[in-house]
Structures are given as C-alpha cells and as structure tokens.
Amino acid sequence: MSVLKITDVSKIFAGPTVAVDNFSLEVGDGELVCLLGPSGSGKSTLLRMVGGFERPTSGLMTIDGDDITQLPPERRPTGMVFQSHALWTHMNVFKNLAFGLKLRGLPKEQITEKVEAVLELVGLAGYGTRGVNQLSGGQQQRVALARSLVLEPKILLLDEPFASLDQHLRERLREEVRDIQQRLKITTLFVTHGQDEALAMADRIVVMRDGRTEQIDRPDVVYREPQTPFVAGFIGTMNLIEGEVSKGRFARADFRIDIPIPDGPATLAIRPEALDLEAAEAGVAQVHRVTDYGTHGLVDLDLGDGTRLKAMVAHPDLFSEGQKVNLKPQAMAAYRDNARVYRS
Structure with missing residues (x-):
C-alpha cells in the first residue's frame, strides 16, 4: 500500500509570491492523479515539494502515514521523471540506471x-x-522513466515528461507509461498542461489555478460537469457566452434561450459537439468559417455583436460562409459568481 497525503500545503516565494495556497490532496494506492493547469498555477512547484526539491512554507506531506515534509529527496520513497530527462550523458544507459542501485x-x-x-x-x-546521445528523444524519456522505476519507489512523480516530444510520439509514450503504471500498480502524481494527456491517462484530475484547487474529479466528470467557468473554459473546447437572464430567459445579442435561474448576469457554457445548427434566413448567427477535418466539421459562428462560437457538425458540406443559422443547444450549463447554477 502506497498512499500520498498532502494536507494544507503552501509555498510562498520572496516577493511575496504565493505559488501554492493551502493545498490538500490524497492520492490512493495505485492511483494515477494528474495535476492540470496553466503556467503559474503551482502544479510543478507542488510536485517538486513532494519530491523534496522544494520545501513547503507550511503544511504536511506523508507517504503511508510517514512524515516526509522536511526529508531531502534521497531519503524519500519517491522517483521523479523530469521534462528534460536529466540523464548523465557521460554514462551509457546501463550505468545511468545502475547508479542509484x-x-x-x-x-x-x-x-x-x-x-x-x-x-x-x-x-x-x-x-x-x-x-545516451545515441538515443532518440522518446528512448531517452524511457530511460529516464526506467531510472526512476529501477529504485522501486512507492510514489512516482512525472513532471511534464512528454512536453519536448512531437505529438505522435507523445501519444504513444503516454499510452505506454499508463500501461506500465497499471501493471506495476504504482501510485503516481503526474503534472501536465496538456488536456489530452490528463483526460487519457488520469484516474482523477486536479484542475489548479493560482495555487489552489478548482475541481478534483474523474476525467469524464471534469469534462462533462465542470464546476466553475475556469474549468469549463480550460478543459476541452467550450463556448462561454456572457449575457443577462431576465424572467427566466438568457439573452446575448439575438440569441435567447430559457434558463430557470434568477434574473441577473450569467455565463452560458455549451460544448461545440452539443450545439446543433439549423439553417434559417433570419438566423441568430452567421457562419464565419467551415473547417472539414474528415471525421467531422467545425463551424465558426458569429452572433450579431461579434461573439464567436464553435459548433461541431457531422456534415460540414451543409454549411457555407455567410450562411444564417439558428442555434439549438442539446446540453448546456450556466455559471454565476464563479459557481455552476444550472445544467441541462
């Protein structure tokens, strides 16, 4: 059993700059949890604190109940894989892996x-x-992973390990790493700013913003039921429409739709795949651009005030630039005061 517990951890740098703010998380035995957020959200700082490369200003970190908060990296039962590989180029692959042993x-x-x-x-x-210099980037990253695994750590820490690789190699390696992690059943904390990586690999995703947690949930829940406007806009593609609700009706430009919430400002969130289009001479939106991806099409739309929306369609050939359409959301959510107040 290997359980990582982070309790009320903060990190304040000189300035003062609050990198991590009263953060708590428990990573269960054999679980892969992804820390996801934009640059400056505190995710890498948090991972480095777990690995012992940064000391927290306050808070507690334990592995299987043992306090590791002040231990140096070499005394922690953790293995860390860096974005830069951090391999010793004067050693061959065997010596890189054997060094720690x-x-x-x-x-x-x-x-x-x-x-x-x-x-x-x-x-x-x-x-x-x-x-090491005879290896490709993907092979070097495999060696970096092997160097951590050979020490049989209780907790594996991955700090954007695929960021420097091309897209196809990144996709292949993330599948391989996930397979290895599941075979070994090793508890893993993974940092990325790539939504696809988080959705494809994680058992749970922690969406971070300004050193705090915005939402912790399974990938499908984070995608389909974002709890805040930030999460809604950060995970996947989302149409976020600012407008006003009056007498149970949301309005922005000529677009109006019934929403059973009190009057006042609101942000409507609609995924492109949940936004159906219907050609209409007096439509509320106009087609700006149509992009055919082969498997589907993406239609860029403009409301009367210039607000840009996106809709995913099965038959992009049915739409053309300048065409007027009506919008028919099949699913949506509404937010107010940084919280979700409606979902259909």
Whole structure:
C-alpha cells in the first residue's frame, strides 16, 4: 500500500509570491492523479515539494502515514521523471540506471538483474551499452522513466515528461507509461498542461489555478460537469457566452434561450459537439468559417455583436460562409459568481 497525503500545503516565494495556497490532496494506492493547469498555477512547484526539491512554507506531506515534509529527496520513497530527462550523458544507459542501485550498496548481480528487468519493462531490452546521445528523444524519456522505476519507489512523480516530444510520439509514450503504471500498480502524481494527456491517462484530475484547487474529479466528470467557468473554459473546447437572464430567459445579442435561474448576469457554457445548427434566413448567427477535418466539421459562428462560437457538425458540406443559422443547444450549463447554477 502506497498512499500520498498532502494536507494544507503552501509555498510562498520572496516577493511575496504565493505559488501554492493551502493545498490538500490524497492520492490512493495505485492511483494515477494528474495535476492540470496553466503556467503559474503551482502544479510543478507542488510536485517538486513532494519530491523534496522544494520545501513547503507550511503544511504536511506523508507517504503511508510517514512524515516526509522536511526529508531531502534521497531519503524519500519517491522517483521523479523530469521534462528534460536529466540523464548523465557521460554514462551509457546501463550505468545511468545502475547508479542509484550502487549507492544503495546492492551487489553487482542484483544490479544487473534489476536493470535488465526494467529495460525490458520500458521496451529497451538490449540497450544497456548504448550511449545516451545515441538515443532518440522518446528512448531517452524511457530511460529516464526506467531510472526512476529501477529504485522501486512507492510514489512516482512525472513532471511534464512528454512536453519536448512531437505529438505522435507523445501519444504513444503516454499510452505506454499508463500501461506500465497499471501493471506495476504504482501510485503516481503526474503534472501536465496538456488536456489530452490528463483526460487519457488520469484516474482523477486536479484542475489548479493560482495555487489552489478548482475541481478534483474523474476525467469524464471534469469534462462533462465542470464546476466553475475556469474549468469549463480550460478543459476541452467550450463556448462561454456572457449575457443577462431576465424572467427566466438568457439573452446575448439575438440569441435567447430559457434558463430557470434568477434574473441577473450569467455565463452560458455549451460544448461545440452539443450545439446543433439549423439553417434559417433570419438566423441568430452567421457562419464565419467551415473547417472539414474528415471525421467531422467545425463551424465558426458569429452572433450579431461579434461573439464567436464553435459548433461541431457531422456534415460540414451543409454549411457555407455567410450562411444564417439558428442555434439549438442539446446540453448546456450556466455559471454565476464563479459557481455552476444550472445544467441541462
């Protein structure tokens, strides 16, 4: 059993700059939790505190009930994989992986056995004698992962490990890492600013903003039921429409729709895939651009006041620039005072 518990942790840098603000989270045994947020949200600072590379200003961090808050990195049962790989270029692959095991005083035979096993695990069997500079970016990242795993940490920490790789390699590696994590059942905390990575890999997503938690939920819940306008706008593509509600009717430009909430300002949120279009000579929106992606089309729309919306359509050939359409949301949510007040 390996459980990471973070309780009321804050990190304040000189300035003062509050990087992490009273943050709490429990990562269950074998769970992969993703910290997701824009640059400056505090996610990497938090991960570095768990790894021991930053000290929290206040709060408590435990692994299996043991206090690790003030321990140095080498005394923590954690393994960290960095975006930059952080491999030693003067050593071959085997020596990179064996270094930590040698520091622990393991016999040569056991070191060799462990290194060969972890290389096979990450798909690099037979690469031990290769120089680091002889490897591709994806192979280097596999070595970085293997170097952490060979030490058999209780908690695996991943700090945007795929950020420097091209899209196809990134997608392949995230699938491989998820498979390895599930096979080993290793508790993992993963930092990314990529929504696709978080949605594809995580058991739960922690959406962070300004050092605080905006929402913690399963990926499908975060996507379909965002609790705040920030989460709604940050996860996936979302049409966020500012308007006014009067007598149970939301209005923005010529677009109006019934919403059973009290009068006042509100933000309407509609996913492009939930926004149906209907051609109409007196439509409330006008087609600005149509993009055909083969599997689907994306229609950019303008309301009368210039507000830009997007709709996903199955047949983009049915729409053209300048065409007037009416909007028919199939699902939507409304927000007020940074909280969701309506969902259909």
